[in-house]
Amino acid sequence: MSELLPLYRGAQVRAMDRTAIETLGVPGYTLMCRAGEAAWRLLRERWPRARRIGVACGPGNNGGDGYVLARLAKAEGFAVVVLAPPGTSPRAREARQALADWRAAGGRVETFDGLLPEADVWVDALYGIGLARPPSDAARAMIERINASHVPVLALDVPSGLDADTGHAVGAVVRADVTLSFIAAKRGLYTGMARDFDGEVRVDALGLELSRLSDEAPAAWLIRPDGLSRWLAPRHANAHKGEHGHVLCVGGEVGMGGAVRLCAEAALRTGVGLASVATRSAGVAALVAARPEAMTHAVEDAAALAPLVERATVLAVGPGLGQGDWGRALYAAALASGKPLVLDADGLNLLAAAPTPLPQAILTPHPGEAGRLLGVTSAEVQADRFAAAAALVRRFDCVVVLKGAGTVVAAPGEVPVVIGAGNPGMATGGMGDVLSGVVAALHAQRLPAFEAAVAGALLHAAAGDQAARIGGERGLLPSDLFPYLRRLANPE
Ligand SMILES: NC(=O)C1=CN([C@@H]2O[C@H](COP(=O)(O)OP(=O)(O)OC[C@H]3O[C@@H](n4cnc5c(N)ncnc54)[C@H](O)[C@@H]3O)[C@@H](O)[C@H]2O)[C@@H](O)CC1
Ligand SMILES: [K+]
CATH class of the missing domain: 3.40.50.10260 (YjeF N-terminal domain)
Known part of the structure; x- marks a missing residue:
């Protein structure tokens, strides 16, 4: 096949x-x-x-x-x-x-x-x-x-x-x-x-x-996991970390610190050279203890974010960001930087509140978020997922990953791609945080935005399938994907 x-x-x-x-x-x-x-x-x-x-x-x-x-x-x-x-x-x-x-x-x-x-x-x-x-x-x-x-x-x-x-x-x-x-x-x-x-x-x-x-x-392409190897060539022998990009994950409002950790760890397991986290002071100690490889910074305002943004290749903005003053300030600073962005979760909700074209972005909405971005219900999004993805592309002039069974990836001037992998066990809180880290990591490793979105969604879905094959769909946790992400990110 x-x-x-x-x-x-x-x-x-x-x-x-x-x-x-x-x-x-x-x-x-x-x-x-x-x-x-x-x-x-x-x-x-x-x-x-x-x-x-x-x-x-x-x-x-x-x-x-x-x-x-x-x-x-x-x-x-x-x-x-x-x-x-x-x-x-x-x-x-x-x-x-x-x-x-x-x-x-x-x-x-x-x-x-x-x-x-x-x-x-x-x-x-x-x-x-x-x-x-x-x-x-x-x-x-x-x-x-x-x-x-x-x-x-x-x-x-x-x-x-x-x-x-x-x-x-x-x-x-x-x-x-x-x-x-x-x-x-x-x-x-x-x-x-x-x-x-x-x-x-x-x-x-x-x-x-x-x-x-x-x-x-064709009206769309279906891509299956065998397709991953085209984007995941082995690293060359003389590689150094600077060649593999630097993802900055922005989020983790008090009470939502786990989301940004999932995002950063997913980026690391997808082979990014460096992953940093900009989060609330209160979340720093736990994150450093849990994942020392992620460089975690206490960032209480936009001024503290600026030097981190400067060093990053791609920003992943939104996991656990909240929509309060803190989240809004960091979101605005990230957008204003003009850096390539993966926007998820509250990043998308903030975008829905003040829509603006974002040609530097990859949006990763689930149907509810897509509905808010389009001003329609999630049922209307689901009634025609291709039309909804196309409408998001028109409205925001960027790459869109419309999540759900058969994730649809669309972008200006591209035939949409349907991801032929994934399972209902993946309908769990935190799974999107992992996806945003995976996509950001591939984009930071120099895959153009549309390809990073397709390859990232496919890698994420295939890792979810492998994890479910071992332990079943019910009870599958986003962090269960990490070993499989790593394995799939290194095709034979
Ligand atoms: N040479 C051909 O025409 C071929 C046709 N093929 C088959 O033909 C199908 C398409 O055939 P049709 O265009 O005849 O369409 P369908 O067989 O899908 O049925 C539509 C027919 O039912 C009527 N209809 C539509 N909705 C209805 C409803 N809710 N209640 C009652 N009647 C309804 C339509 O007026 C039409 O007569 C394909 O899906 C495929 O299975 C295949 O055999 C391949 C070759
Ligand atoms: K039939």
């Missing part, structure tokens, strides 16, 4: 489909048959003991894929039940053909009457990229029954009910164990709410070559 997967909007995949049919001369029904065949192969491979196959077919070509699969399963002697919401009769030519062939093979279509027949696996072919509105009441009831059946589900192209461009639920959504997408990967399946519904996502190109279908840029 390649480390970089191009992701597309539904409309782009539709255009590819048209190119395949009209320019390359592959009939639409041939493509549909390939889709049904690929799905049937995957089902057999994944659930070899399943004998009773349920197929839920909707009104469009997604349903057509389902009829093809049903026919293939029946031809091999499996017990197949095809179920459709009441009043479903395919209009598209290919889907009509698939239904006719299913019937010609002796197949029947049952109308859903509220009861779900027994099956060992359900195939979800209700809606694909053509979903235009929330599923009808009957389709919703079918989806709810399928989800409640606790039978494995293979979704064709997209779990029904999910918007393939945004990953947002349009209404009720099928909860799939595996989703097999056709022709090309759909952007929405890799981020946000979609991650709770699509299970393992696979792609089948239906025998088509992407390069012959489109010369458009």
Whole structure:
């Protein structure tokens, strides 16, 4: 599996489909048959003991894929039940053909009457990229029954009910164990709410070559942890600490001193040459004792911050900063310095209170912070994470790391990148402090801002996955990531 997967909007995949049919001369029904065949192969491979196959077919070509699969399963002697919401009769030519062939093979279509027949696996072919509105009441009831059946589900192209461009639920959504997408990967399946519904996502190109279908840029890239090595070359033998940058972490209001320690230690574990901390006097002794390698300074005002800023390569501003007079003064001084910045937590809240373009910054908001920065709710951010990231880029003219399941990294003039790693164990206080230290450290080690953001988010997520693999997701602490950050920062 390649480390970089191009992701597309539904409309782009539709255009590819048209190119395949009209320019390359592959009939639409041939493509549909390939889709049904690929799905049937995957089902057999994944659930070899399943004998009773349920197929839920909707009104469009997604349903057509389902009829093809049903026919293939029946031809091999499996017990197949095809179920459709009441009043479903395919209009598209290919889907009509698939239904006719299913019937010609002796197949029947049952109308859903509220009861779900027994099956060992359900195939979800209700809606694909053509979903235009929330599923009808009957389709919703079918989806709810399928989800409640606790039978494995293979979704064709997209779990029904999910918007393939945004990953947002349009209404009720099928909860799939595996989703097999056709022709090309759909952007929405890799981020946000979609991650709770699509299970393992696979792609089948239906025998088509992407390069012959489109010369458009993808709508996003998915990057996986194998991609890390491109940014993490081994140090050269004659290295000295001055070459590896100096991160200054600014934060740690009274009562929040731990955040800045997590940030500084993460920067050190990601290979920065020097890490300094500017924090409240009250936090200094504990931090020095806990992590002597971080050069910790008592900084009570902006004047005391200035010489530290002077020596730093990159500032990480915000972990535990608070929004009081002290935090506001340090934040303002950091911004005024013009130094490269990673802005997180209260740094973002202070920015939201007085928005200004920050071309020297990398912002690392979670959906709540992103909402405050945009003046919308976090639910609106989550409804279209790509649009929210793009809006933040426009508003602040800088690199944005929109955290969450399938973190989205966006920047002016760049195709956004979705981070293909991470787990729900990472939804814990302090995890963002670690991320800001990692990103700042990579930026200080001379990765340009966008690359530092992508590589940092990927490294952080991959470290979280490795830590969770050993001890489980629940109870995962941000500091558990440190040994894995170090290991991953030194690829073989
Ligand atoms: N040659 C082709 O056209 C191919 C199509 N493919 C499949 O076709 C799918 C796209 O097909 P379609 O464009 O027909 O779209 P869908 O099959 O996703 O369904 C949309 C159909 O349902 C209707 N509809 C949308 N939302 C509805 C709702 N909430 N309630 C009731 N009806 C609703 C639409 O009017 C349309 O008829 C892909 O996702 C993929 O599965 C694949 O077989 C690959 C080849
Ligand atoms: K589907």
